[in-house]
Amino acid sequence: xxxxxxxxxxxxxxxxxxxxxxxxxxxxxxxxxxxxxxxxxxxxxxxxxxxxxxxxxxxxxxxxxxxxxxxxxxxxxxxxxxxxxxxxxxx
Amino acid sequence: xxxxxxxxxxxxxxxxxxxxxxxxxxxxxxxxxxxxxxxxxxxxxxxxxxxxxxxxxxxxxxxxxxxxxxxxxxxxxxxxxxxxxxxxxxxxxxxxxxxxxxxxxxxxxxxxxxxxxxxxxxxxxxxxxxxxxxxxxxxxxxxxxxxxxxxxxxxxxxxxxxxxxxxxxxxxxxxxxxxxxxxxxxxxxxxxxxxxxxxxxxxxxxxxxxxxxxxxxxxxxxxxxxxxxxxxxxxxxxxxxxxxxxxxxxxxxxxxxxxxxxxxxxxxxxxxxxxxxxxxxxxxxxxxxxxxxxxxxxxxxxxxxxxxxxxxxxxxxxxxxxxxxxxxxxxxxxxxxxxxxxxxxxxxxxxxxxxxxxxxxxxxxxxxxxxxxxxxxxxxxxxxxxxxxxxxxxxxxxxxxxxxxxxxxxxxxxxxxxxxxxxxxxxxxxxxxxxxxxxxxxxxx
Numbered sequence: 001x002x003x004x005x006x007x008x009x010x011x012x013x014x015x016x017x018x019x020x021x022x023x024x025x026x027x028x029x030x031x032x033x034x035x036x037x038x039x040x041x042x043x044x045x046x047x048x049x050x051x052x053x054x055x056x057x058x059x060x061x062x063x064x065x066x067x068x069x070x071x072x073x074x075x076x077x078x079x080x081x082x083x084x085x086x087x088x089x090x091x
Numbered sequence: 092x093x094x095x096x097x098x099x100x101x102x103x104x105x106x107x108x109x110x111x112x113x114x115x116x117x118x119x120x121x122x123x124x125x126x127x128x129x130x131x132x133x134x135x136x137x138x139x140x141x142x143x144x145x146x147x148x149x150x151x152x153x154x155x156x157x158x159x160x161x162x163x164x165x166x167x168x169x170x171x172x173x174x175x176x177x178x179x180x181x182x183x184x185x186x187x188x189x190x191x192x193x194x195x196x197x198x199x200x201x202x203x204x205x206x207x208x209x210x211x212x213x214x215x216x217x218x219x220x221x222x223x224x225x226x227x228x229x230x231x232x233x234x235x236x237x238x239x240x241x242x243x244x245x246x247x248x249x250x251x252x253x254x255x256x257x258x259x260x261x262x263x264x265x266x267x268x269x270x271x272x273x274x275x276x277x278x279x280x281x282x283x284x285x286x287x288x289x290x291x292x293x294x295x296x297x298x299x300x301x302x303x304x305x306x307x308x309x310x311x312x313x314x315x316x317x318x319x320x321x322x323x324x325x326x327x328x329x330x331x332x333x334x335x336x337x338x339x340x341x342x343x344x345x346x347x348x349x350x351x352x353x354x355x356x357x358x359x360x361x362x363x364x365x366x367x368x369x370x371x372x373x374x375x376x377x378x379x380x381x382x383x384x385x386x387x388x389x390x391x392x393x394x395x396x397x398x399x400x401x402x403x404x405x406x407x408x409x410x411x412x413x414x415x416x417x418x419x420x421x422x423x424x425x426x427x428x429x430x431x432x433x434x435x436x437x438x439x440x441x442x443x444x445x446x447x448x449x450x451x452x453x454x455x456x457x458x459x460x461x462x463x464x465x466x467x468x469x470x471x472x473x474x475x476x477x478x479x480x481x482x483x484x485x486x487x488x489x490x491x492x493x494x495x496x497x498x499x500x501x502x503x504x505x506x507x508x509x510x511x512x513x514x515x516x517x518x519x520x521x522x523x524x525x526x527x528x529x530x531x532x533x534x535x536x
Binding site for chain 2 (some may be wrong): 008009010011013045048049052053054056057058060063065067068083085086087088089090091
């Protein structure tokens with residue numbers, strides 16, 4: 001099953017200019033692993049930018065913050081949309 | 092207007108007054124925002140409406156020239172009464188084009204509050220009278236709108252818990268730039284009105300501030316707007332340092348021993364830390380740095396709870412507090428705020444909504460300053476820290492009160508008895524006055 005990953009403009013250059021990608025996986029973590037396999041430069045950046053203690057990006061599954069859904073263990077379904085959003089904002 | 096005043100004369104009179112009081116704007120001046128660099132990996136980014144490093148997604152920060160000429164105390168003291176008196180520490184080259192008269196708010200001596208806290212001296216850094224929108228957000232917006240102007244942004248926008256929206260709307264109106272303000276739909280009506288009155292386009296989101304913030308990030312990415320606290324954030328955030336600069340100068344070029352500040356996204360506290368450090372580095376004041384105490388409401392205290400846990404990681408929460416101006420569940424600068432607190436031997440604390448209301452009252456009664464909910468949080472945390480014995484009798488404490496109470500007036504319940512109207516009869520008024528005097532003598536007030 002595939003979900004659509006939406007990329008911010010600044011990451012598109014690591015995906016040949018694409019602003020969205022279709023990636024297969026059963027969970028958020030599984031999708032991110034597959035992303036790194038298919039797009040190593042992009043996937044590595046996303047993995048490192050979501051790492052504690054000070055994550056630079058937040059992941060949203062269908063407009064919901066993944067951290068409140070179960071993190072990387074959150075199951076995904078076909079047609080779901082996963083957005084990568086900068087966490088360095090607000091306040 | 093009186094009918095016997097010729098309209099043309101009245102207009103001329105108004106125009107004359109307006110000319111005298113015209114805010115200093117120089118839209119023909121081109122402000123050049125300085126280059127940015129990634130704080131995490133060091134990658135240069137140039138001057139840009141982007142807050143994120145293209146290489147590592149880390150935060151971009153202004154790259155000041157370490158060899159730039161810095162003014163001394165006397166030179167600064169002779170400058171205009173605005174935050175631009177500290178322009179060498181703000182991320183621009185050349186004169187600011189817009190919002191040149193923001194900042195330089197009073198530092199108010201507060202002896203009654205000092206007695207209550209059990210400290211030597213207490214002051215209120217009174218940003219409730221900030222120009223033009225009555226909160227400290229005027230400072231950061233003064234910086235952000237110059238960045239938007241210098242970078243050619245055609246729309247000026249923000250994600251707001253209220254005060255920032257007021258400031259963006261007011262500053263954009265003066266500059267003649269279209270403004271878009273995104274807020275949680277349940278924001279206090281006064282803050283809604285103080286945004287829309289300036290002609291800003293308001294978008295009310297049926298969600299929390301964190302939903303609003305995320306959407307602002309995505310809209311900035313999609314439409315290229317200049318969003319003050321999103322893609323203009325490297326410039327915007329530097330404006331907060333001027334609170335620290337003003338405190339130091341207004342104390343006679345010295346530092347207090349403690350500063351209590353509210354925490355929402357954590358930016359103010361981290362920029363106080365940076366600002367005090369920069370003035371020490373410039374030789375304008377001597378250390379030690381003041382102990383920084385961060386204040387939050389219990390219903391939204393992710394940074395204070397991380398401090399209590401001894402953690403360097405801030406866990407996001409879903410906000411549930413009347414202190415809506417501080418209701419940010421996923422604070423972008425939480426980790427930095429924790430570092431500032433720990434770096435100064437400071438602390439963090441949170442207070443209940445009941446304490447917030449009591450804090451607003453005690454602040455008003457002891458200092459004459461009417462703060463909004465964030466001010467109530469700050470005052471209540473100061474009182475809580477006094478109860479815990481965190482202060483010493485020698486302490487000199489500054490409370491940063493960041494927004495005016497008329498923005499959240501409904502939090503302070505009206506004493507129905509005290510406001511009962513009295514007929515215009517001398518005996519009835521005199522009897523009522525005597526009742527009040529007797530209650531005062533009995534300590535009922």
